[in-house]
Amino acid sequence: MELKPIIEVKNLHFSYPKYKVLHGLDFELHQGEVVSLLGKNGCGKSTLIRLILGLLKKDQGEILLHDKDIKSYKQNEIASQIAYIPQYHNVPFNYSVLDMVVMGRVFKMGLFASPSKHDIAMAKIALEKIGIADLQNKPFGQLSGGQKQMVLLARALTQEAKTFIMDEPVSGLDYGNQIRLLQMINSLAQEGYTFLKTTHYPDHAMMVSSRVVSMKDGKILSSGSPTEVITPEMINNLYNIEAEIVHHNNNPLCVPSFSKGI
Numbered sequence: 715m716e717l718k719p720i721i722e723v724k725n726l727h728f729s730y731p732k733y734k735v736l737h738g739l740d741f742e743l744h745q746g747e748v749v750s751l752l753g754k755n756g757c758g759k760s761t762l763i764r765l766i767l768g769l770l771k772k773d774q775g776e777i778l779l780h781d782k783d784i785k786s787y788k789q790n791e792i793a794s795q796i797a798y799i800p801q802y803h804n805v806p807f808n809y810s811v812l813d814m815v816v817m818g819r820v821f822k823m824g825l826f827a828s829p830s831k832h833d834i835a836m837a838k839i840a841l842e843k844i845g846i847a848d849l850q851n852k853p854f855g856q857l858s859g860g861q862k863q864m865v866l867l868a869r870a871l872t873q874e875a876k877t878f879i880m881d882e883p884v885s886g887l888d889y890g891n892q893i894r895l896l897q898m899i900n901s902l903a904q905e906g907y908t909f910l911k912t913t914h915y916p917d918h919a920m921m922v923s924s925r926v927v928s929m930k931d932g933k934i935l936s937s938g939s940p941t942e943v944i945t946p947e948m949i950n951n952l953y954n955i956e957a958e959i960v961h962h963n964n965n966p967l968c969v970p971s972f973s974k975g976i
């Protein structure tokens with residue numbers, strides 16, 4: 715018997731004032747999957763994520779979390795199941811890294827409650843696990859983009875949700891931190907976490923995904939294994955460029971055509 719998806723989106727329509735973004739989109743996320751969502755700028759990836767998180771109101775269709783309408787959940791009930799790791803995160807106050815990670819417990823401890831010893835211990839364990847325990851007393855606002863991303867991942871771990879949604883997680887990270895973050899996603903996936911992540915990098919999608927989903931014209935264009943979905947035709951269809959897929963040590967890589975002028 716096939717397990718019910720964690721998230722199920724059916725015939726989803728959504729418009730911002732004067733601008734329709736989603737035109738009858740269907741999507742599923744299953745337990746244990748690492749799904750990479752690809753699509754050109756402005757195609758609606760972040761909008762879909764905000765709808766799944768219950769932060770926007772759909773025009774039409776269904777968004778189900780564990781087979782129940784997302785609207786029937788309170789925000790803390792959604793947070794106990796899904797941790798959202800945004801692309802950029804600026805905080806108005808000068809919180810320390812440890813404070814930021816403890817905030818992942820807010821949905822468990824209540825907005826105005828003080829964190830317990832257990833909450834602080836959970837935060838320290840998460841910092842240790844992500845390998846950034848040495849940053850715990852630093853002001854979050856003074857960290858680099860890559861360090862901030864790691865802190866947000868630690869915060870998501872303290873939330874104790876088993877599904878992570880990441881919007882362009884490697885955006886702004888240097889090459890080393892991109893690879894380290896992908897490696898971290900890979901090892902968390904092996905521990906049983908489920909991921910939905912958006913990406914602009916076909917190579918990253920091929921490196922760390924059990925399934926790739928492409929989006930175009932407010933709908934899903936294709937969905938399947940990385941090698942099924944990421945083809946020269948799909949790259950051309952999505953981004954209007956030529957590319958070929960080559961293999962190095964059995965790993966597929968996407969190589970775009972590029973005429974050198976210098």
Ligand SMILES: Nc1ncnc2c1ncn2[C@@H]1O[C@H](COP(=O)(O)OP(=O)(O)OP(=O)(O)O)[C@@H](O)[C@H]1O
Pocket residue numbers: 730731733735753754755756757758759760761762
């Ligand atoms: N608050 C808003 N009000 C009006 N239009 C919006 C709003 N937010 C996004 N849009 C528009 O909706 C479309 C989809 O935006 P969205 O941010 O979901 O795209 P995306 O696929 O995540 O893009 P990117 O890859 O550039 O992050 C875009 O055309 C964008 O201009």
